[in-house]
Amino acid sequence: MFSIAFSVGNIGFICxxxxxTVRLTEKISELETRIQTLIEDSKSARASDTILDAPSIVNxxxxxxxxxxxxxxxxxWVTVRDRSSRGSKNHSSVPxxxxxxxAPLSETPTENDCALVIGDSITRNVKIETPTTIVTCLPGAxxxxxxxxxxxxxxxxxxxxxxxxxxxxxxxRLRQSEITKINIKEVCEIASTMSGTVICSGPLPVRRxxxxxxxxxxxxxxxxKWCPQHNIEFIDNWKSFWGRPDLLKRDGIHPxxxxxxxxxxxxxxxxxxxT
Numbered sequence: 679m680f681s682i683a684f685s686v687g688n689i690g691f692i693c694x695x696x697x698x699t700v701r702l703t704e705k706i707s708e709l710e711t712r713i714q715t716l717i718e719d720s721k722s723a724r725a726s727d728t729i730l731d732a733p734s735i736v737n738x739x740x741x742x743x744x745x746x747x748x749x750x751x752x753x754x755w756v757t758v759r760d761r762s763s764r765g766s767k768n769h770s771s772v773p774x775x776x777x778x779x780x781a782p783l784s785e786t787p788t789e790n791d792c793a794l795v796i797g798d799s800i801t802r803n804v805k806i807e808t809p810t811t812i813v814t815c816l817p818g819a820x821x822x823x824x825x826x827x828x829x830x831x832x833x834x835x836x837x838x839x840x841x842x843x844x845x846x847x848x849x850x851r852l853r854q855s856e857i858t859k860i861n862i863k864e865v866c867e868i869a870s871t872m873s874g875t876v877i878c879s880g881p882l883p884v885r886r887x888x889x890x891x892x893x894x895x896x897x898x899x900x901x902x903k904w905c906p907q908h909n910i911e912f913i914d915n916w917k918s919f920w921g922r923p924d925l926l927k928r929d930g931i932h933p934x935x936x937x938x939x940x941x942x943x944x945x946x947x948x949x950x951x952x953t
Contacts, residue, residue: 699816700826707830793949794873796824797844800882800931803938806946809839820848821861828868841869842913842945844879846901847931850893859900866910877911877948882919882937885930913948915941 792810795801799817806813816823824845843865849858862878869876878901881894898916905912918940919925925937933941 696818696820696823699819699823703827703830707834710834792838793840793842794838795842795844795879795945796827797842797879798824798848800847800933800941801844803933803935804942804945805938806942806949808946809949811946811949812838818848819845820852821845821858821865825861825865825868828865828872832868832872836872838873840875840877840949841873842877842879842948843869846881846894846897847884850881850890850897853893855893855896858897859904862901863904866908875911877913877945878905879913879941879945880915882915882926882931882933882941885923885926911948911951913944915944918944 792812793806794812794814795804795806796814797816798819799815801813802815802817804813804815814827816827819827824843843862845862845865846858849861852858866876866878880898880901883891884894885891895916898914902912902914904910919933919937922937925934925940926932927934927937
């Protein structure tokens, strides 16, 4: 789940994998727009076919005289046969079905009724059925990556009833606490342009080195104070997971199935409380 990054001075170097993720996300947004245009064109074509009853007219003309000899009439369809395909005897109309492979991103419930959970691989097995929620998991993501993905959605004028942000575990590895805080603030700012309710999900007490645990504990403490001061709900997962090694997998980082269920419950409770 961790992306490779090096720091040069006070500027974080983002690995090629993260850059590629952002590029692909922007490409997805572009494809969504193109697909939506195709869908609208398809709807218009089907409407025209319904009004003119094209299949029945074409069939009647084809049975009466050779297609090349049928004169064009106002409001009538004329079949023009390609001379290169004279050997073909069967002519049929094949319906074109357009599907959107990016449906999880584009075809969502009504904006005001749908919540969004976005975060790193800690959110991989988060499942929230009520209220209706989209979970976007970005393995290895840090705050700048979450910001980039939200920016793509914002540029597409996407809105959500509530947004939960879970980030920080990968950020603390850079040992740049103040920069991490600034990055998280920027993530919350762009999220606030897409929803009236922004919620920060606090980090989990991972079983790693004392330094990592200490940095995560410090980040959790800062979030618990900063969020209420800026009208942002805070989910204190630290208390729920502390002293419960069974809630984490063997890697000591990702939640186990029971841990994922508890994290989902914490998030669902916060979403319902904000209703």
